[in-house]
Amino acid sequence: MDTFVIEGGHRLFGRVRINGSKNAALPMLAAALLTDQPVTLRDVPSLADIRNMLKLLGELGCTSEAGLVDGAVRLQSTDESLSHARYEIVKTMRASICTLGPMLARRGYARVSMPGGCAIGDRPVDLHLRGLAALGAQVTLTAGDIYVKAPPGGLVGATVFLGGSFGSTVLGTANVMSAATLAKGTTIIESAACEPEIVDLANLLNAMGAKITGAGSPRITIQGVEELHGADYTVIPDRIEAGTFMMAAAITNGDLTLDNCPMDALLSVTYTLAACGVHVQPLTSLPVTSTNGFGHGNGHNGHANGNGYANGNGVRHRTPALTITSGSSDPFRNTDNDPMRRSVRVTCDRVLRPVEVTTQPHPGFPTDLQAQLAALLTLADGNSVITERIFPDRFLHVAELLRMGAKVIRQGSTIVISGVRGLVGAPVMASDLRASAGLVLAGMAAQGTTVVNRVYHLDRGYERMEDRLRSLGACIERVDEKVAMGAEAVGAS
Numbered sequence: 001m002d003t004f005v006i007e008g009g010h011r012l013f014g015r016v017r018i019n020g021s022k023n024a025a026l027p028m029l030a031a032a033l034l035t036d037q038p039v040t041l042r043d044v045p046s047l048a049d050i051r052n053m054l055k056l057l058g059e060l061g062c063t064s065e066a067g068l069v070d071g072a073v074r075l076q077s078t079d080e081s082l083s084h085a086r087y088e089i090v091k092t093m094r095a096s097i098c099t100l101g102p103m104l105a106r107r108g109y110a111r112v113s114m115p116g117g118c119a120i121g122d123r124p125v126d127l128h129l130r131g132l133a134a135l136g137a138q139v140t141l142t143a144g145d146i147y148v149k150a151p152p153g154g155l156v157g158a159t160v161f162l163g164g165s166f167g168s169t170v171l172g173t174a175n176v177m178s179a180a181t182l183a184k185g186t187t188i189i190e191s192a193a194c195e196p197e198i199v200d201l202a203n204l205l206n207a208m209g210a211k212i213t214g215a216g217s218p219r220i221t222i223q224g225v226e227e228l229h230g231a232d233y234t235v236i237p238d239r240i241e242a243g244t245f246m247m248a249a250a251i252t253n254g255d256l257t258l259d260n261c262p263m264d265a266l267l268s269v270t271y272t273l274a275a276c277g278v279h280v281q282p283l284t285s286l287p288v289t290s291t292n293g294f295g296h297g298n299g300h301n302g303h304a305n306g307n308g309y310a311n312g313n314g315v316r317h318r319t320p321a322l323t324i325t326s327g328s329s330d331p332f333r334n335t336d337n338d339p340m341r342r343s344v345r346v347t348c349d350r351v352l353r354p355v356e357v358t359t360q361p362h363p364g365f366p367t368d369l370q371a372q373l374a375a376l377l378t379l380a381d382g383n384s385v386i387t388e389r390i391f392p393d394r395f396l397h398v399a400e401l402l403r404m405g406a407k408v409i410r411q412g413s414t415i416v417i418s419g420v421r422g423l424v425g426a427p428v429m430a431s432d433l434r435a436s437a438g439l440v441l442a443g444m445a446a447q448g449t450t451v452v453n454r455v456y457h458l459d460r461g462y463e464r465m466e467d468r469l470r471s472l473g474a475c476i477e478r479v480d481e482k483v484a485m486g487a488e489a490v491g492a493s
C-alpha cells in the first residue's frame with residue numbers, strides 16, 4: 001500500500017488545470033448502456049473509480065477504449081445479454097449502482113449487487129428503487145442482489161418524488177432520469193438533485209437523443225423516446241478538485257492559478273472562502289458580482305502575506321500584485337466566456353477568519369469539500385462551526401487532525417474547530433477519499449513530516465495528486481508503506 005510523505009511549510013505557487021469531473025463521468029459512462037451506438041466522452045479523468053467502472057461495463061457487454069486524445073473514452077454496448085453487476089466489483093465502487101437504470105431501460109432487466117455502507121455512512125439506495133418502481137419496474141432483493149424487471153410493454157413515465165430525510169439523491173436522480181429517457185410517455189422527477197453533475201448527464205442524454213428539460217432544478221421532465229443514439233461529449237471540470245486546490249492554496253498561504261475551473265458550480269464555496277479571507281478572482285473580463293468572492297476590491301493585492309500560520313518555517317511571503325490577464329491554458333477549447341471553465345487566481349489574507357458552514361445539497365456547500373474546509377479552519381483565527389447535513393457521520397478526518405495538534409470538538413453532526421497557530425506533522429490514516437484530501441492539505445501546512453497512510457482512497461478521486469502538488473512547490477512523495485514505516489523507525493531511533 002502507498003503512503004504520502006509530506007514535508008510541511010512549503011507555499012504553493014503556480015498554475016494547474018482542473019481535470020474532468022469524476023462524479024459527472026461515472027453516471028455518463030453508465031449511460032453508454034442506453035444505446036448500441038458508440039459514445040465518446042472527453043476529459044474523463046484517469047482514476048481508480050473510472051477504471052473500475054470501465055471494468056464493470058466490460059462485464060456488462062460494453063467495450064471501451066480509454067486513454068485516447070483529450071482524455072477520451074470510447075464506449076460501445078455490444079452484448080446486451082450480460083446484465084449482472086457482481087458484488088466483487090460493486091463493493092469496490094458504490095457508483096456501480098449507476099448501471100441499474102440504464103440496463104433496466106434498454107434491456108428490460110438488471111441484477112446489481114446491493115452496495116453496502118462505507119466510511120462516510122450507511123448510504124441506502126431505497127430512493128433509487130422507489131423511483132424505478134414508480135416507472136413500473138418490478139424490484140426484488142435476493143441474497144444481497146437487487147433484481148429489477150421492466151413490465152412487458154417497457155417502462156412507463158410517471159411522477160416520481162425523490163426526496164429523502166437528507167434531501168434528494170444524486171445517483172438516484174441519475175438512475176431514474178436515465179431510465180425514464182426510454183420510458184413510454186412523460187416522467188416528472190420532483191425533488192430531483194440539482195447538482196451540476198446531473199445537468200451534465202442530462203446534457204449528454206439530450207445529445208444522445210433524449211428529451212429532458214429542467215435539469216439543475218428540483219423538477220426534471222423527461223419525455224420518453226423510442227431509442228437513443230451515440231454522442232461525442234466533453235465532461236465538465238471537477239468542482240470538488242477545484243475546491244480542493246483552492247483550499248490547498250489557502251492553507252499554504254499560496255498563490256495558485258486554476259485553469260478550467262467550474263466557477264459557476266462553486267458559488268457556495270467561493271462565498272465561504274471569501275468569508276475566511278481567501279480570494280478567488282477570475283482572470284477574464286466577465287462582469288463581476290458582489291456576493292461570490294469575485295472582484296471584491298479587498299485591497300489584498302501586493303500586501304505582505306503570511307507570517308507562517310501555514311508555513312512552519314515562519315517565513316513571510318509577499319503576494320505579487322495581481323495582474324488580470326485574459327485567456328486560459330485549457331488545451332481543449334477557448335474558455336474565456338464559459339462560467340464552467342474559467343481561469344481563476346487564488347490568494348489569501350495573512351490571517352484566516354473562522355466561519356460557520358452547513359453542508360447541503362447543491363447549490364449549498366458540498367459535503368465533498370467538508371474535510372478539506374475542516375483542515376483549513378484548524379488554522380483560522382477563532383472558532384468555526386461545521387454541520388454535516390448530507391452524511392452526518394462523515395468526520396473520520398477529525399481524529400487524525402487532532403493527532404496533528406488541531407482543536408476540534410464533535411457534537412453529533414456538528415464540529416467546532418478552535419483555530420491553532422500551527423499544526424505539527426504526524427502519521428495519519430486516510431479513511432475515505434475526501435478525508436484523505438483534508439489530511440494532505442493539513443500535512444502541507446504542518447511543521448515537520450506528515451505520513452498519510454492508505455492513499456488508495458485519494459487515488460479514487462484525484463489524478464496524480466502528489467505530482468501536481470509537487471509541481472506547485474509542495475514537498476510530497478509517494479512511497480511504499482513499509483518504506484515509510486522504516487523511515488519513521490529510523491527517525492525515532
Ligand code: EPZ
Pocket residue numbers: 023024026095121122123124125126127128129164165166167168169170171172193367368390391433434461
Ligand atoms: C454522490 O453520492 C457522490 N458520488 C458523493 O461523492 C457525494 O458525497 C454525494 O453524491 C452527495 O453529494 C458520486 O457522484 C459517485 P446521495 P450519492 O444519494 O449519489 C441519502 C465523493 O467523495 N440517501 O445524493 O450516492 C444518503 O444516505 C463521493 O466523490 C437515501 O437516504 O449520494 C445521503 O444522506 C462520496 N436513500 C443523502 O441521501 C437513497 O436511496 C445524499 O446521498 C439514496 C441516498
